[in-house]
Amino acid sequence: MIGRIIKISVINVAFGLSCYLNGQELLPVVLDTTLANEQLNIVGNAFTSSTSIRNEFSRKFLFGGEIEESLAKKVAKRQKDYNRLGGGYRIRGEFRAKNQVFKAHPDWSWMIDITQEAHLSAEFSDELIGLGFVGNEMYLGKEVTVAGTAARWDQFLAIGGGLHNRKTKSFVTLNLVLPQSFFEVDVAKGYFGFSELGDHVTAEIKADIVRENPSLYFKGVGAAVNFDFNIPFGSPETYNGIIGVTARSLGFFSIHKSVFSKVETQQDFSGLPLDDIINTEDFGGLVDSLGVNTYRKTMYRMLPGFFQIGKVVSAHHPKKIQSFFGVRMYATKGYKPLIYAGAHYQPIRQFSLGVQGAFGGYANFRLGFYLNYTTDSFVVSAGSEDVLGMISKSQYGHSGLIRIAWEF
Amino acid sequence: MKISVFLLLITLLVVGCRKEKTSWNTDWVVPLVNDSLLIKDYVSDSTLAINPDQSIQVVLDKRLFDLDLSDLVNIPDTTVEQIFSIQISSLVVNPGFTFINEIEEHNFSFDEMTLLEARIKSGVATVRVENPVATNAVFEVSLPGVMKNGVEFSHTEVVEGGTQTNPGIGVLELNLGGYTIDMRGVNGNLYNLLQSKLIVTSDPNGEQVTITNQDEFKFAVKFENLQLDYGRGYFGNVFFSDTTTVDLNEFKKIIGGNVVIDDLNLELVIKNGIKASGQANITLFESINNNQNTSIALDHPYFGQLLNLNAAQGVWESITPSELKFAFNNSSGNLKYFLENLGDEYKMGYSIEINPHGNSSAGNDMLFPKSNIGIELKADFPLKVGADDLILQDTFKIDFKNDAKLIQVKSGEFVLKTTNTFPYGAEVELFLLDENEQVLKSLLSQGGISPASTNSSLNAHVPVESELKFVVNEETAEMLMDTKSILVRAKFSSTYLNNNIVYSNAALKFVLLSHLKLKATV
Numbered sequence: 001m002i003g004r005i006i007k008i009s010v011i012n013v014a015f016g017l018s019c020y021l022n023g024q025e026l027l028p029v030v031l032d033t034t035l036a037n038e039q040l041n042i043v044g045n046a047f048t049s050s051t052s053i054r055n056e057f058s059r060k061f062l063f064g065g066e067i068e069e070s071l072a073k074k075v076a077k078r079q080k081d082y083n084r085l086g087g088g089y090r091i092r093g094e095f096r097a098k099n100q101v102f103k104a105h106p107d108w109s110w111m112i113d114i115t116q117e118a119h120l121s122a123e124f125s126d127e128l129i130g131l132g133f134v135g136n137e138m139y140l141g142k143e144v145t146v147a148g149t150a151a152r153w154d155q156f157l158a159i160g161g162g163l164h165n166r167k168t169k170s171f172v173t174l175n176l177v178l179p180q181s182f183f184e185v186d187v188a189k190g191y192f193g194f195s196e197l198g199d200h201v202t203a204e205i206k207a208d209i210v211r212e213n214p215s216l217y218f219k220g221v222g223a224a225v226n227f228d229f230n231i232p233f234g235s236p237e238t239y240n241g242i243i244g245v246t247a248r249s250l251g252f253f254s255i256h257k258s259v260f261s262k263v264e265t266q267q268d269f270s271g272l273p274l275d276d277i278i279n280t281e282d283f284g285g286l287v288d289s290l291g292v293n294t295y296r297k298t299m300y301r302m303l304p305g306f307f308q309i310g311k312v313v314s315a316h317h318p319k320k321i322q323s324f325f326g327v328r329m330y331a332t333k334g335y336k337p338l339i340y341a342g343a344h345y346q347p348i349r350q351f352s353l354g355v356q357g358a359f360g361g362y363a364n365f366r367l368g369f370y371l372n373y374t375t376d377s378f379v380v381s382a383g384s385e386d387v388l389g390m391i392s393k394s395q396y397g398h399s400g401l402i403r404i405a406w407e408f
Numbered sequence: 409m410k411i412s413v414f415l416l417l418i419t420l421l422v423v424g425c426r427k428e429k430t431s432w433n434t435d436w437v438v439p440l441v442n443d444s445l446l447i448k449d450y451v452s453d454s455t456l457a458i459n460p461d462q463s464i465q466v467v468l469d470k471r472l473f474d475l476d477l478s479d480l481v482n483i484p485d486t487t488v489e490q491i492f493s494i495q496i497s498s499l500v501v502n503p504g505f506t507f508i509n510e511i512e513e514h515n516f517s518f519d520e521m522t523l524l525e526a527r528i529k530s531g532v533a534t535v536r537v538e539n540p541v542a543t544n545a546v547f548e549v550s551l552p553g554v555m556k557n558g559v560e561f562s563h564t565e566v567v568e569g570g571t572q573t574n575p576g577i578g579v580l581e582l583n584l585g586g587y588t589i590d591m592r593g594v595n596g597n598l599y600n601l602l603q604s605k606l607i608v609t610s611d612p613n614g615e616q617v618t619i620t621n622q623d624e625f626k627f628a629v630k631f632e633n634l635q636l637d638y639g640r641g642y643f644g645n646v647f648f649s650d651t652t653t654v655d656l657n658e659f660k661k662i663i664g665g666n667v668v669i670d671d672l673n674l675e676l677v678i679k680n681g682i683k684a685s686g687q688a689n690i691t692l693f694e695s696i697n698n699n700q701n702t703s704i705a706l707d708h709p710y711f712g713q714l715l716n717l718n719a720a721q722g723v724w725e726s727i728t729p730s731e732l733k734f735a736f737n738n739s740s741g742n743l744k745y746f747l748e749n750l751g752d753e754y755k756m757g758y759s760i761e762i763n764p765h766g767n768s769s770a771g772n773d774m775l776f777p778k779s780n781i782g783i784e785l786k787a788d789f790p791l792k793v794g795a796d797d798l799i800l801q802d803t804f805k806i807d808f809k810n811d812a813k814l815i816q817v818k819s820g821e822f823v824l825k826t827t828n829t830f831p832y833g834a835e836v837e838l839f840l841l842d843e844n845e846q847v848l849k850s851l852l853s854q855g856g857i858s859p860a861s862t863n864s865s866l867n868a869h870v871p872v873e874s875e876l877k878f879v880v881n882e883e884t885a886e887m888l889m890d891t892k893s894i895l896v897r898a899k900f901s902s903t904y905l906n907n908n909i910v911y912s913n914a915a916l917k918f919v920l921l922s923h924l925k926l927k928a929t930v
Contacts, residue, residue, distance in 0.1 A: 060432075
């Protein structure tokens with residue numbers, strides 16, 4: 001059991017370190033306003049969170065294994081009328097040069113950044129989980145509603161460049177976005193009715209399904225902006241108060257010639273005539289009869305980026321304890337505005353830690369924690385926005401964050 | 409130090425991305441097939457009828473085969489070429505001057521047949537004319553005695569001028585469909601003749617031209633694919649003899665058991681729809697059951713005998729074929745055993761001779777559009793069939809698409825719910841077959857379809873409900889991946905061995921439900 005907890009904890013942290021590697025962008029930035037040399041930064045994060053899916057269930061998808069019938073039934077029973085789920089990872093690397101770009105602005109220099117990101121967001125009814133993971137047997141004699149279900153999966157690569165301020169650490173980059181995979185389903189109308197004996201099924205579905213085109217190389221194109229604007233206030237020597245305005249992957253993209261399926265059907269099904277079973281070798285006609293109309297269409301979507309504004313902490317603050325707080329919003333359906341607040345403790349120059357509480361997003365309340373270790377040329381930070389989720393299977397999410405910076 | 413950290417990152421990257429598959433099981437109850445077999449559906453197609461006591465009567469009127477009348481009256485493809493020229497050494501022709509006006513007779517070559525009159529059902533005549541003079545010429549082609557709606561066939565074509573070595577050529581394709589041909593020739597006392605008339609006139613708008621007796625105006629006509637739907641004459645002495653085979657593939661599905669058929673009444677009828685006398689002989693009528701390697705030849709006292717077949721009566725729409733009937737019932741011959749053999753193949757040997765005594769009609773044999781010669785099978789008896797472990801089997805292609813791997817059948821059962829008002833019940837067994845049609849697994853039903861019993865008024869059967877279950881355990885479910893077809897074997901037995909009357913409410917309604925545990929893997 002202890003080994004299992006350790007493993008989960010390590011893997012949670014390793015979200016960031018591994019393919020889920022990402023970073024400190026979602027934890028308070030410890031702002032050092034001294035003039036920076038050339039920097040190589042890798043930041044990453046990975047998370048799952050939900051209002052109703054507990055970790056004992058979601059970990060089956062993260063680490064594999066069989067979902068026992070009892071667990072599936074328990075999870076189905078715990079769902080509310082409206083539920084949310086989110087997950088994903090972001091790995092972002094950036095190089096910040098020290099060369100002066102503008103004569104009039106000696107602190108500004110150029111930088112490049114590259115981001116690999118995947119994001120899942122979903123809203124769903126309780127009965128959808130029951131149907132998907134338990135089956136329809138428990139709904140015999142009942143009606144099941146899946147209306148309002150929406151889910152979207154994005155995976156993309158972004159490459160760009162821009163300017164950064166070597167002193168305030170503000171930056172802005174413009175990025176070319178190359179979508180890698182995309183899936184979206186939106187159910188406007190959806191219910192199933194099952195007779196007591198299971199010999200009669202009624203269904204009314206009105207839904208749109210979009211998938212990326214099957215091309216191996218080109219699936220679309222887009223543009224996004226990343227920026228940090230750190231606006232100091234208070235004492236100029238210490239910048240003991242700094243407002244940070246942050247955006248990542250804020251932009252849009254096109255899904256070139258996406259496979260768009262429009263489902264609009266009203267079915268009253270008691271079984272097929274025997275002749276249809278015997279004589280039909282290709283069931284394409286049956287699919288057509290279900291009211292599925294598929295065609296190609298270029299779609300435009302907002303990227304699942306986020307915007308955040310809040311107070312950040314300073315590396316040279318005279319007090320050992322600082323506060324931070326803010327609000328974050330993702331450009332995805334199902335993500336509610338997330339409010340966070342926390343305390344940062346820096347007992348010595350090389351080391352600091354902090355805790356935070358957050359409410360909103362794809363989940364409800366979550367408790368976060370992080371650690372920073374700094375040398376003259378190296379910074380490593382790790383943390384989680386859901387500490388309890390790292391160790392408890394009864395929680396509703398996971399979070400891992402990492403930042404590694406090398407100054408030379 | 410820095411290198412170590414990055415090595416640690418890479419190690420965690422590899423370890424962190426490795427994950428075993430996630431799987432879960434779901435229980436689904438879904439209807440698959442819902443259908444019914446109603447005896448009333450067969451009443452509407454004139455095969456069955458309902459008696460006043462609501463019992464079903466078999467009323468069959470089936471044409472076993474038809475003789476192809478084109479074999480009887482066949483006009484072969486024929487080409488006739490003729491050359492016209494003036495009789496004097498030369499002639500100066502003014503515009504619009506007719507210098508050829510000839511009628512020719514074309515003789516069709518028939519072996520023994522002499523046709524006096526015929527109507528073409530379909531066919532074409534392709535006419536080719538050659539103009540050897542320098543100016544255009546107007547060719548008027550007409551066919552005297554070839555009439556349609558009282559109008560003689562005629563066509564005019566302007567053919568460009570040419571030379572003797574390189575004449576102008578005109579080609580006409582004439583559709584002869586619907587035309588009646590008087591084949592008695594110019595004088596009306598011959599036969600097998602078709603007349604053609606060619607009039608050649610110099611171009612009315614052209615110039616004066618000199619024609620010599622060396623200028624040959626060639627005329628060729630090719631008759632192709634002529635089919636008659638009316639003919640009068642002597643059709644000759646024609647003899648047809650064949651053994652025809654009728655396959656009843658549905659009966660091949662019967663692989664065992666017996667039936668008992670009662671109160672039979674059957675009739676075999678040879679029909680002659682042409683106005684020419686003949687003789688007919690049924691040499692063989694055999695039922696062959698290939699599954700059980702049994703064959704029974706039907707007995708009849710007139711089989712094997714040469715019997716006279718009279719000429720049909722009436723003309724055109726009122727033509728009435730003459731009939732030669734062979735009657736069968738329970739008390740005559742071996743019809744009962746012939747039918748109870750449940751043959752999947754039937755052989756009939758016959759011979760028919762037209763005009764066996766020569767031209768006895770004095771050239772007045774006639775055939776009309778509705779004329780034909782054939783053999784019909786007629787039946788009219790109550791449907792009383794007993795079944796004794798009668799085994800039917802059939803194979804259906806199926807693909808469970810388990811190669812998709814996302815969702816697989818883990819276990820469960822198929823449930824067949826029936827409501828039966830036939831006096832027959834059945835036990836059902838399923839066999840899963842691989843791509844080589846080898847049996848992977850057999851699934852015997854738990855329970856069977858019960859036969860229905862008659863009600864107290866003796867005018868219907870009381871519906872009886874049954875439920876059959878086919879259990880699919882995990883071992884069987886794994887075999888579904890390799891299953892490419894399913895063989896269904898049903899063993900039928902009737903309520904009684906004899907006299908199982910089928911009433912008009914006879915029906916088998918069935919719903920096949922699947923109750924399966926599906927394993928999803930991602």
